[in-house]
Structures are given as C-alpha cells and as structure tokens.
Amino acid sequence: GENVGLHLPTLSVQEGDNSIINCAYSNSASDYFIWYKQESGKGPQFIIDIRSNMDKRQGQRVTVLLNKTVKHLSLQIAATQPGDSAVYFCAENGSSGNTGKLIFGQGTTLQVKP
Amino acid sequence: DAGVTQSPTHLIKTRGQQVTLRCSPISGHKSVSWYQQVLGQGPQFIFQYYEKEERGRGNFPDRFSARQFPNYSSELNVNALLLGDSALYLCASSLPGQGNEKLFFGSGTQLSVL
Numbered sequence: 001g002e003n004v005g006l007h008l009p010t011l012s013v014q015e016g017d018n019s020i021i022n023c024a025y026s027n028s029a030s031d032y033f034i035w036y037k038q039e040s041g042k043g044p045q046f047i048i049d050i051r052s053n054m055d056k057r058q059g060q061r062v063t064v065l066l067n068k069t070v071k072h073l074s075l076q077i078a079a080t081q082p083g084d085s086a087v088y089f090c091a092e093n094g095s096s097g098n099t100g101k102l103i104f105g106q107g108t109t110l111q112v113k114p
Numbered sequence: 115d116a117g118v119t120q121s122p123t124h125l126i127k128t129r130g131q132q133v134t135l136r137c138s139p140i141s142g143h144k145s146v147s148w149y150q151q152v153l154g155q156g157p158q159f160i161f162q163y164y165e166k167e168e169r170g171r172g173n174f175p176d177r178f179s180a181r182q183f184p185n186y187s188s189e190l191n192v193n194a195l196l197l198g199d200s201a202l203y204l205c206a207s208s209l210p211g212q213g214n215e216k217l218f219f220g221s222g223t224q225l226s227v228l
Contacts, residue, residue, distance in 0.1 A: 043204050043219035089156050100147040100208060101170045102217060104156030
C-alpha cells in the first residue's frame with residue numbers, strides 16, 4: 001500500500017548543530033516529494049521540494065536528499081536554530097501524480113536546545 | 115499578498131450536527147484541496163477541486179462533501195458529525211496547470227465534536 005513514514009518521532013539537537021530528519025516511502029510511482037514544517041496552531045509551511053529526476057536539492061540552510069533505490073528521503077537543516085523547533089512532515093504525490101493529493105507521513109518533532 | 119484563508123478558526127459542534135468550513139485560496143490559484151489532520155498525525159487528503167470540478171477524493175465517507183465557487187473559494191461540508199470527526203481541517207491551494215505545483219496551506223479550522 002501507499003505509505004510515507006518517518007524513522008524517528010522526536011529529534012532533539014543542540015542549537016547550532018546540524019539536523020537530519022529521515023523519511024521512508026513505499027510508492028515507487030511517486031515522482032514529487034515535499035518537506036513541510038508545522039508549528040503549533042498553524043498549517044504546514046512549505047520548506048523544500050524535489051522531483052524524482054534529482055537526488056539533491058538545496059535551499060537556504062536546508063538540503064533535501066532523495067535515494068530512489070531505497071525509497072528514502074531526508075531533510076538536512078544546517079546550524080539549527082530555536083525557530084526551527086516544529087513538527088516536520090515529508091509528503092509524496094503517490095500514484096496519482098497529483099500534488100493536490102499528497103500523502104503525508106506522521107511527522108518528526110524537532111526540539112532545539114539552547 | 116494574502117495566503118490561504120480559512121474560516122472559522124475554531125468550531126464546536128455536537129454529534130449529529132452539520133458543519134460548513136470555508137476557504138479562500140491564494141489569488142490566482144485555481145486548485146483547492148482539503149485535508150483532515152487528527153492530533154499527532156499527518157494531514158490526510160479529503161478532496162481536491164480544480165476549476166470547480168472534483169479532481170480527487172480520499173477515503174472519506176459520503177458525509178463529507180465539498181464544492182468550489184466561480185471565484186475559486188471552496189466549502190467543505192460534513193453531515194451527521196461523529197466524535198471522530200474532531201480534527202484540524204486544512205485547506206490548501208496551488209497554481210494551475212503546472213504539474214507538480216507547490217501546495218500552500220492555510221492555518222486550518224479546529225473542529226471539536228462533543
């Protein structure tokens with residue numbers, strides 16, 4: 001079945017360290033992946049996306065890596081700041097190929113210690 | 115520019131009642147999607163509308179319905195509310211016709227069913 005999952009429910013890091021959040025997906029038909037950040041009381045906020053024809057994409061302080069061989073996605077946050085504390089979700093477009101219909105994982109809570 | 119706006123922000127209903135949630139997409143966005151997010155889980159796809167036509171439906175009962183208006187705003191209706199319908203309902207919009215377009219979320223409507 002279709003599943004997007006995260007390996008760890010909670011990640012605690014020291015301010016200034018790098019964070020790595022992992023995600024596993026099972027639908028080989030997915031060709032578009034997105035990372036969202038969700039703070040308490042807010043909707044998911046777009047962070048970065050990647051298409052299946054790429055294996056790495058960089059943004060401001062964030063990098064997404066895609067390994068299609070093992071169906072693995074990761075989000076790297078450089079120099080983690082207290083404002084990065086939130087729940088992070090990976091999502092895929094599944095066999096529909098339609099990004100209006102995303103499949104989300106359960107999320108990883110990132111806690112940044114000052 | 116205004117983001118995706120949803121109303122109301124919070125709502126309390128009792129079992130068996132009906133509820134209507136409203137969403138205004140980002141200006142220029144013609145696609146609207148609805149998601150349900152239960153506490154502690156990732157958002158789950160309910161509906162997508164594009165140019166006032168239903169483009170996709172998730173695994174939700176017929177008690178859930180939606181529509182999109184000529185100005186691309188949308189309503190989600192839930193009839194015969196159950197306790198399990200208590201959740202954060204998220205609306206998201208995207209740019210038209212570009213394939214894997216980014217999905218932008220509103221802050222949601224928190225529905226509590228008593």
